[in-house]
Structure formats: C-alpha cells, structure tokens
Amino acid sequence: MHKLSPISPLGSDTARIDRVSDLTISEVTDQALASVTARKDQETALRAALGSVHGMTLPDVGTSSDSGGISVFWTGPAQWMISAPHDRHELLARDLKQVVGAAASVVEQTDGWCRFDVAGPTLCDLFERLSNAPVRNMTTGRVIRGTLEHLGVFLWRRAEDHMAVLGPRSSAASLHHALISAAHSIA
Template identity: 60%
Template sequence: MHKLKPITPLGGHAAHVDQIGTLTIIEVVDQALASLAARNGQREVLQKALPLRLPDVGKSTSDGDFTVFWIGPDQWMVSAAHDAHELLAAELKQMVGAAASVTEQTDGWCRFDVSGAAHCGLFERLSSVPIRAMQPGEVQRGLIEHLGAFIWRIEGDRMAVLAPRSAAASLHQTLVAAARSIS
C-alpha cells in the first residue's frame, strides 16, 4: 500500500517561512479554495443561497468560516480553513445548486502572505498594482514580474499573493529576492 503524504506548493511537508529584515513571507497551506461563478441571471438567487455576502468588484468579505474575493464579473474565489472545509467545493455546490458553477481550486493555487513595514516597497518593485492606495479587503489582479496573480490587502501591513501553484517556486524566489533588495 502506498503511503502518500501531501506536500506544499514549495515541495515541503510544512509551510515555508522567510524572515528578511522587517518582512515575513509565509507559504499559506491551511486554506481550501473553490471558485464560484453565477450562472446567467442567477446572481440574486446565488446570494440568497449562500451564508456569506458576495463582495463587489475588487473587494473581499469575511463571514463566519468563509472569506470571499471577487475575481471577475459574477465570479468569486471562496476560502475557508482546510481542516474544517476540506470538501469546500462540494459544500458550496450543495448550497447553491443550479444557481452557480463551483470548481475545486485548492491544489491549483499557491498563496504567500507578506507582512512587515516594508511590504509596500517590496510590491512596488514587483508590480504596477497601486499597493499604497489599496485599502484592507481590496483585491486586484496584476502581474508580478511575468506571472498573473491576485494581490490582496488583508489588513494594514499584510498582503496575500495568490498565483498558479505550478509557479510557486518562481513566485517565492521573486518575493525573497525583492525582500532582500530592500532590507
């Protein structure tokens, strides 16, 4: 019998943490992800079926166990603690029925949280997203070097970056190099 063990996007058995000057870069591995897309004309039905508020363009909301951010017209990414919601996509599909399409996204993305006083300088070196103008809860899709990513201001000096899992090592190397360049 095979004894399979899950690995993180960076290939480890535990989340990777880097402390560089005042910046901390954390590989986030404890969140389940699912995308949610309202079917044509079903947004109101979808909203009524969910125990959470769907955010507007470029925003995120947190309600109970769930955090949701906007990813496109009538499309959202839903996040919840993996231990409590391992089957997040199935849970959501049961709630919304035919009002939306739901797809599992957990292993398709990597997430790094960046925090510290110099976080704006780091992101200004890597992206044209106006980091200093972003308010807590705002999310923008942009490029970090050559890579499409969601850049999300969680709170004051804490940002999250979500990108395709296949690019986790490249994104991590980019974040670390930028952090070292400003420390």
C-alpha cells in the same frame, strides 16, 4: 498500497516561513479554495443561497468580505473565489455546490493555487519592485488581479501591513523567489 502524503506548493511537508529584515513571507497551506460563478440570470439566487446558509456577502468588483472564517473575493463578472480553513472545510467545493445548486458552477481550486502572505511595515516597498499595482492605495479588503514579475496573481490586502498573494501552484517556486529577492533588495 501507496503511502501518499501531501506536500506544499514549494515541495515540503511543512509550510515555509522566511524572515527578511522587517518582512515575513509565509507559505499558506491551510486554506481550501473554490471558485463560484453565477449561471445566467442566477446571481440573485446565488447571493441569497450563500447569504442564508453561510451569512456570506458576495463582494463587489475589487473587494473581499469575511464571514465566520470564510473569506470571499471578487475575481470577475459574477465570479468569486472562496477561501476557508482546510481543517474545517476540506470539501469546500462540494459543500458550496450543495448550497447553491443550479444557481452557480463551483470548481475546486485548492491545489491549483499557491498563496504567500507578506507581512511587515515595508510591504509596499517590496510590491512596488515587483508589480505596477497601486499597492499604497489599496485599503484592507481590496483585491487586484495583475502581474507580479511575469506571473498572473491576485494581490489581496488583508491588513495595513499584510498582503496575500495567490498565484498558480505550478509557479510557486518562481513566485517565492521573486518575493524573497525583492525583500533582500529593500533590507
């Protein structure tokens, strides 16, 4: 019998945390992810279903919302990404599908993405070296889909001094290298 064990997007059994000057770059491995897309003419039903069960409000373009430990951010027209603590929502996609029924398509995303949280007072300096996203104008809860170096990512402003970066899991090492290199360039 196989003895499999999970590994992080960077290939370790523990999440990596790097500190460069006043910045902390943390690999986030404790979140389950699922995408939800409203089916044709079903967005109102989807919003009602998620609101009644989870108290979720599906956010508008470029924004996010939080409810009871579950976070949601807009990813496209009638599309959202939902994030929740993995230890309490390991089967997030399955559970969401049971709630929304035929109103939406739900797809498991947990292992398709990597997430790095960058925290510190100079995070805007770091992101200005990596992306043309207007990070200094992003307020808490704003989300932008753009590029960081050559990678397509979501930049999610979690707090004044905290940005989450979600990118393709297959590019985790490249994304991490870009973040660390830029952090050293402003240290």
